Amino acid sequence: MPPEASTVDHRALLEEERTELVAKLDELGLGGAGLTYDSNFADSSQVTAERGEVEALAATLRETLEDVERALAKLAQGNYGVCEDCGQPIDPLRLEAKPAARYCINCAAKH
Ligand SMILES: [Zn+2]
Structure with a gap:
């Protein structure tokens, strides 16, 4: 690869990734103020297991989202x-x- 400056638009990539992450969190029902579960769900072990998986996934998505937002802030500050x-x-x-x-x-x- 030539040692040229990258012409990649990192801001566009980051904003795209942020949109995707927010959409995924929305799909999980976690786009707003935390976990929202249908209170009619029986508290079976299966639901508990699914809930654990969803929470783990949501935690990963949130961490990634934080990294993306931090990178966008660094872009804005000029130290990206x-x-x-x-x-x-x-x-x-x-x-x-x-x-x-x-x-x-x-x-x-x-x-
Ligand atoms: Zn280093």
């Missing part, structure tokens, strides 16, 4: 693409694959 640990620029190819990356590849391995 800088490793939050060592302060070095993050590899453009890494940002292309993972626009919400907070750390360079070296620091990500440490975390």
Whole structure:
């Protein structure tokens, strides 16, 4: 790959990812103020298991969403693409694959 500056529009990628994440959380019924379950659901073990899975998935989605929003904030502040640990620029190819990356590849391995 040539060492040229990336022409990828990270803001567009991040906004797209944010939209998808919000949509997924909405699908889970978690778009608003936390978990909302139909109170008519029997409290069977199956429901409990499903609920655990949904909560785990929602937690992952929320974490990813936080990373995406943090990256968008960094874009707005003009320090996007800088490793939050060592302060070095993050590899453009890494940002292309993972626009919400907070750390360079070296620091990500440490975390
Ligand atoms: Zn680093």
